[in-house]
Amino acid sequence: MRMLPDQIAQLYPQVKVGAPVKIIYEPVKMAQTRTGRIYLEAHPNIYEQKFDYLPYVKKVADSYQLDSRIDWQKVDTVLKIKEGLARDVTKNAPATKSATKASRLPKPRELGLFPLQARGTRIE
Numbered sequence: 001m002r003m004l005p006d007q008i009a010q011l012y013p014q015v016k017v018g019a020p021v022k023i024i025y026e027p028v029k030m031a032q033t034r035t036g037r038i039y040l041e042a043h044p045n046i047y048e049q050k051f052d053y054l055p056y057v058k059k060v061a062d063s064y065q066l067d068s069r070i071d072w073q074k075v076d077t078v079l080k081i082k083e084g085l086a087r088d089v090t091k092n093a094p095a096t097k098s099a100t101k102a103s104r105l106p107k108p109r110e111l112g113l114f115p116l117q118a119r120g121t122r123i124e
Helices: 005-014 053-063 072-081 099-104
Strands: 028-032 038-042 114-116
Touching: 028 053, 038 072, 053 072
Parallel strands: none
Antiparallel strands: 028 038, 028 114
């Protein structure tokens, strides 16, 4: 499960040992910042479950009416690489650094992302 340390600390006291949970497998995430930038993160499908990345991204973008604001060529790149890092896929976004230079990137910081998911999907 991917969570920030602060989120774990907030969740931990709310869940009792033995409580039933439902884990939703989605190896792709899309989020929007408060300033309107759109980020996409894709992970390898390590469990080899049936998951169609591009149709899922298109469904999320369409449900939030973001499709015209997304650079779909950047989306294709993110989905091919599947490096597990959130990348800006907003049209006219600054070019992202190559995955080979990832070790030189500054420490990640919280961007105030608003996660987007397909409408009608519930997180329980």
